[in-house]
Amino acid sequence: MPSLIARQWRRSLQFRTVVSTLLLTALAFAAVGAFLSNQIASGLYEERFEQFRAESSNGLTEVGAIFSSASTTDADSTVQLVGDTLPSLEGGGADAPRRFILAIVPDQTTEIYVPPFASDNLTESSAIPPAMVDAVRSGDDQYWSATSFIDSGERVPGVAFGTKVALPPAQTEYALYLIYDLSSMQATLDYIHGVIWIAGTLLLVIIGAIAWFVTRSVVGPVSHAAVVSEKLAAGELQERMDVKGEDEVARLGASFNHMAESLQDQITQLAHLSQMQQRFVSDVSHELRTPLTTVRMAAEVLHDARANFDPVNRRSAEILYNQVERFQALLADLLEISRFDAGAAVLDSESVDIFQVVRHVLDGAQPLADACGSELTVISRETECVVEVDPRRIDRILRNLVVNALEHGDGKPVSIYVASNPDAVAVAVRDYGIGMAPLEASRVFDRFWRADPARARTTGGSGLGLSIATEDANLHGAWLQAWGSPGKGACFRLTLPKLRDSVLKVSPLPLPPRKGGLPVRPSVGTAPEPLPQLTTLLKESHDAR
Numbered sequence: 001m002p003s004l005i006a007r008q009w010r011r012s013l014q015f016r017t018v019v020s021t022l023l024l025t026a027l028a029f030a031a032v033g034a035f036l037s038n039q040i041a042s043g044l045y046e047e048r049f050e051q052f053r054a055e056s057s058n059g060l061t062e063v064g065a066i067f068s069s070a071s072t073t074d075a076d077s078t079v080q081l082v083g084d085t086l087p088s089l090e091g092g093g094a095d096a097p098r099r100f101i102l103a104i105v106p107d108q109t110t111e112i113y114v115p116p117f118a119s120d121n122l123t124e125s126s127a128i129p130p131a132m133v134d135a136v137r138s139g140d141d142q143y144w145s146a147t148s149f150i151d152s153g154e155r156v157p158g159v160a161f162g163t164k165v166a167l168p169p170a171q172t173e174y175a176l177y178l179i180y181d182l183s184s185m186q187a188t189l190d191y192i193h194g195v196i197w198i199a200g201t202l203l204l205v206i207i208g209a210i211a212w213f214v215t216r217s218v219v220g221p222v223s224h225a226a227v228v229s230e231k232l233a234a235g236e237l238q239e240r241m242d243v244k245g246e247d248e249v250a251r252l253g254a255s256f257n258h259m260a261e262s263l264q265d266q267i268t269q270l271a272h273l274s275q276m277q278q279r280f281v282s283d284v285s286h287e288l289r290t291p292l293t294t295v296r297m298a299a300e301v302l303h304d305a306r307a308n309f310d311p312v313n314r315r316s317a318e319i320l321y322n323q324v325e326r327f328q329a330l331l332a333d334l335l336e337i338s339r340f341d342a343g344a345a346v347l348d349s350e351s352v353d354i355f356q357v358v359r360h361v362l363d364g365a366q367p368l369a370d371a372c373g374s375e376l377t378v379i380s381r382e383t384e385c386v387v388e389v390d391p392r393r394i395d396r397i398l399r400n401l402v403v404n405a406l407e408h409g410d411g412k413p414v415s416i417y418v419a420s421n422p423d424a425v426a427v428a429v430r431d432y433g434i435g436m437a438p439l440e441a442s443r444v445f446d447r448f449w450r451a452d453p454a455r456a457r458t459t460g461g462s463g464l465g466l467s468i469a470t471e472d473a474n475l476h477g478a479w480l481q482a483w484g485s486p487g488k489g490a491c492f493r494l495t496l497p498k499l500r501d502s503v504l505k506v507s508p509l510p511l512p513p514r515k516g517g518l519p520v521r522p523s524v525g526t527a528p529e530p531l532p533q534l535t536t537l538l539k540e541s542h543d544a545r
Contacts, residue, residue, distance in 0.1 A: 018215060022208050037192070048096065055098075101124055225252070397472050405429050435487055437484065445466045477502070477503070479493070483512050495508070
């Protein structure tokens with residue numbers, strides 16, 4: 001329940017507004033109620049207290065005078081005097097019942113004639129506070145104090161007034177108390193408190209209903225706008241807000257609808273333009289394949305017969321052959337990108353050992369590594385790791401990363417790290433060459449992006465290799481991430497889920513990976529023999545960065 005309230009508090013502006021209004025109103029009511037209760041109680045008590053003090057003063061003085069002027073000489077007449085005089089103190093003076101207590105002052109040497117005498121069997125110890133008892137016994141004035149006593153089995157509030165009197169014939173000292181019952185005043189005050197609480201509760205409910213209605217009229221359109229905006233973000237561009245009235249909220253709705261219409265028009269135009277561009281690239285790529293095949297055949301014939309040419313024509317034949325190869329690689333990448341853009345790319349998943357894919361990639365890249373003077377090394381604590389992937393696409397990703405590392409590794413060793421956890425497997429390709437800045441690492445997967453815009457197009461690939469690798473990784477639900485530092489090399493990490501359609505949470509390898517595990521150098525002879533077209537595939541990867 002507390003978590004549900006906290007969730008509503010975070011997510012609902014109306015709930016937060018209504019609850020805040022109720023809490024602040026309740027605090028205000030509590031403060032005002034406490035002030036009114038205190039003022040009413042003070043006024044009621046002070047007014048009655050003055051009446052009580054005047055009545056008690058007259059009564060106690062009158063009784064004291066009667067006792068001091070009495071001429072009784074024996075116990076019976078003294079008891080008769082007390083029995084006839086004290087009942088006159090009882091009654092309903094000042095709208096409050098009165099009771100009396102006559103108690104002996106202890107430690108006297110005179111003979112005691114009259115025992116303690118009181119209304120309703122009250123006693124000095126149960127109805128009079130000890131401080132007032134001490135004050136009356138030791139003083140000669142009238143004293144008062146708030147008190148409480150038992151009446152009909154219930155403790156009721158009261159106020160006590162007391163003084164010291166003397167009874168004949170030996171002028172024995174007694175403490176005489178007059179007690180006022182304040183239960184009627186307390187009942188009146190309780191009734192007032194009840195009325196205040198009931199009125200405050202009703203007002204709180206009414207104010208809460210008003211706050212809910214007012215905030216609903218304001219927050220409702222805002223919530224509706226949030227729902228509509230979420231649908232627009234999800235691609236439902238036809239959604240619009242309901243506009244009613246001519247106030248600020250209505251103008252907001254109209255402006256929102258106008259913005260949505262403008263966005264829909266622009267998005268539709270951009271989508272149409274994007275489709276035209278994709279269709280144009282796809283059509284041009286397909287149309288170029290036939291003449292390019294013819295040109296390549298002619299270039300191969302000229303390249304094979306270049307030994308019979310003079311030096312100028314021989315060089316021209318070599319340049320023509322190389323550029324046709326480059327053009328064919330670019331055309332293949334464009335066709336692959338067009339398939340991704342058209343949503344026609346699909347996975348052909350099967351369970352494979354990732355080490356078999358890595359070995360196949362390294363076998364194909366070994367000639368390039370020998371030419372660059374770089375050493376290829378696999379570093380892993382494992383010898384087998386089965387994953388559900390499309391091996392052709394994973395092979396293309398890793399081949400692209402390894403060839404890029406060799407091209408930019410400055411002849412230094414290139415390490416391939418492999419690690420896994422229960423949910424994922426990661427392959428990281430680490431080189432120690434020229435490296436790249438963090439900004440370059442964030443853009444390296446963009447299409448046709450080059451770290452050095454001034455670099456000639458005769459070096460590097462088509463600029464689409466890493467973009468295609470990213471699309472292949474996205475098809476698998478994988479992560480393809482890059483790290484680089486100028487002068488310290490670069491690292492590309494591919495993290496794959498072991499099971500298809502599972503969601504990645506963490507990569508088994510840090511980026512860049514730390515050296516660890518046992519190095520395993522795969523032998524070229526352990527991999528299957530390369531297919532006839534492998535030379536072309538390797539060259540495409542060679543030109544991919």
